[in-house]
Amino acid sequence: MYREKYENWINSSFISEMEKEELKNIKDEKEIEDRFYKDLEFGTGGLRGIMAMGTNRINIYTVRKATQGLSDYLLNRYAGGENISVSIGYDSRLNSREFAQAAALNLCANGIKVNLFDSLRPTPMLSYAVRELKSKAGIVITASHNPKQYNGYKVYGEDGGQVTDAAAKEILSYIEKIDDIFSVKTMSFDNAREEKLLNIIGEEIDKSYIEKVKSLGIRKELIKSRADDLKIIYTPIHGSGNIPVRRTLGELGYKNIYVVKEQEKPDGNFPTAQYPNPEDPKVFNIALDMAKEIKPDIIFGTDPDCDRIGVVVKNENGEYKTLTGNQTGILLTHYILSSLKELNAIPKNGAIIKTIVTTEAAAKIAEDYGVKIIDVLTGFKYIGEKVKEFNKNGEHKFLFGFEESYGYLAGDFVRDKDAVIASTLICEMALYYKTKGINLYEALMNLYKKYGFYKEKLISVELKGKEGHEKIENVMQYLRHSMKNKLDNIKIVKKLDYKLSLEKNLINITERPISLPKSNVLKFILEDKSWFVVRPSGTEPKIKLYLSVIGSSMDDADNKMEIFKSKIEEIFHEAYNG
Structure with a gap:
């Protein structure tokens, strides 16, 4: 299946010769598989990935496809479309300006007005602009703090906040209806300006x-x-x-x-x-x-x-x-x-x-x-x-x-x-x-x-590719169903499963619901008030372990954390190899 997609891209008349050369020069079959075995995932954080050609990479084609899904979502949600506008910002990353323009011109081609910042701006200024300009949505092109090969695409709702689960799922449903990534709409920058669909913003927003x-x-x-x-x-x-x-x-x-x-x-x-x-x-x-x-x-x-x-x-x-x-x-x-x-x-x-x-x-x-x-x-x-x-x-x-x-x-x-x-x-x-x-x-x-001397630690374990994705799922399954209820002699008193929306008291064997959105996250609280959380990253091929202890002094907290960390790593390796 991935090979078929790869050949489609190489033979497409929409892709430049330079872009085709990039694909033809890949010598490693695993690299071809990783680029095409799936579409770059659109989650609650939008898109984030390595910049390169391929369906599982971020490039102007995957950006346009995501934006076409957003356009369809907005046109359906706000029937008529006359008063729909989207504000767009971007940061200093490579290709951020190009991706922002690709998104803007897709929206304009769908008859949606766009407010595009005249140059790079902080992400929070885009959040502000969405509400200030009464836009129905916002887009930021950024991969935040990731290494230079990454970029990303974050979608905001009309309240200026990143879209949360329900809206993200609905936007994704429109993206998934697009069969041909090269068929999505676009138009020229000059035409968008002439037709008053593209508005460039700057100092007036900065000042307020x-x-x-x-x-x-x-x-x-x-x-x-x-x-x-x-x-x-x-x-x-x-x-x-x-x-x-x-x-x-x-x-x-x-x-x-x-x-x-x-x-x-x-x-x-x-x-x-x-x-x-x-x-x-x-x-x-x-x-x-x-x-x-x-x-x-x-x-x-x-x-x-x-x-x-x-x-x-x-x-x-x-x-x-x-x-x-x-x-x-x-x-x-x-x-x-x-x-x-x-x-x-x-x-x-x-x-x-x-x-x-x-x-x-x-x-x-x-x-x-x-x-x-x-x-x-x-x-x-x-x-x-x-x-x-x-x-x-x-x-x-x-x-x-x-x-x-x-x-x-x-x-x-x-x-x-x-x-x-x-x-x-x-x-x-x-x-x-x-x-x-x-x-x-x-x-x-x-x-x-x-x-109290609180000390926290984050451990990130990178698990790349298709195999890594499967390993992450296996780890979560093990911790959810097979882990012991003790760390040495310290009892785990509570297990919070945010995917099942259940908090289990492991001492008196009672349960109560968690009133938060469902998420594939587990939190374990121990009787000494230390705790750890296991969470697959939503934006990177990583699983994250968050640890917390309380000590009677900084040295005591440091020592407790070292012991706790080694115990959690043992559990993780059991889960990883289980």
Whole structure:
């Protein structure tokens, strides 16, 4: 079957000779199989894959096909089509602009109006533009923090949040009806402009977005009077954050911002960062060299589409240390709630939202301030969905949301994680603590002493190709049905199966339903309050293991994690080989 598809592409009159040469030059049969044995999957995150020719790769043909499915979905959902528009953004990755235009011109060929950003922008600015321009959907071309050979295609609903399961399935149903990938509609850029189907957007959206970001500051007088006191090193890691982050901070009054020149310009080859992810401490190597002379109060970096942010601070020995996503989230949760309490401004129905794989320390802090903590499935789209829900029913007032993978959000005008917003809150928090004579690391240690020394770890296991996909399924089946209810002498007290929507208490043998969307995820909670989660990645050929322990000190937590990690790896290898 895959061979037939391969031959169809090679013989197609729609594919250029250069593209055909790429396919003809593949010598490895396994590579041909992997490129054509299936279509690139359209999940709740849209598409993500390696850029190359093939049905299981991202290229202008798979982008057009996905967009034709979205076009059909929109034309059916909003009958008539006169008032349908879609906003499109893209980042600094190779081919991002070309894929954005391919999507735009397919929509235009279907009679749908498009608002296309004039150049690269952070993903959260697209989320904002969708709502601001009253679009029915949005598209972002990005693969976030993946290596340079990847790109992706994310779809947003009219609420500015990534489409969640029901909408994604409906869009997929339209994509699957397209038999011929080369038959989808397109038109020329000039014709789309002439027919007023294609609108180019820029500064007007930038300005209103930045004004709203600036309005989120809590201690506005402090920023106004002391912003000059904070010394910052910032790296955009060759991505889209450089202009909006620096412009926003500059307009707030932060003048001592030193950008990492070698990583300032957008570049999809990511020459200084093989893995352009602020979760990877290596992306801060150049910034740390600069820090020897500049001696900043804080260092931070944003990923290529500027929705994630990583923070580096000095520890008790004067050494710079990269904070985890959970640690930055704990600090921000506490800073926001303590500042609001000081101003007597915590709403009675206030809520913090986090994902099921994110630190439980946030729950302890929220409880301390009388604020509800709400868990959602992994993926910021579920946090965005809750924000929309709160705005509609008024049940809660959204205060802050975060996930362990370096994503944060305040305010409700964006419905996705936002590193521009996060950078302003992190700078305000660092400035506040500086005026109190402590840095962010010391503030974090104070929180650990008060709430417990929580430590989390993520293990990613890459399993590529068709065989890898089957292995992932086997692992999940083993853990779901065959795993023991003990880790050495520590009992597993609860098993949460999000695919079956069931929480099982393994001590008193009771069950209760889980009121979250179904997802192929398992969470195991032990009697010492440690836990682990197993989740196949929705965007990469990986299975992810999330681990959490609580210690009586940092050293105790570190030791507990090492022991726990080895136990979980043993279980995983049993499952993998079982």
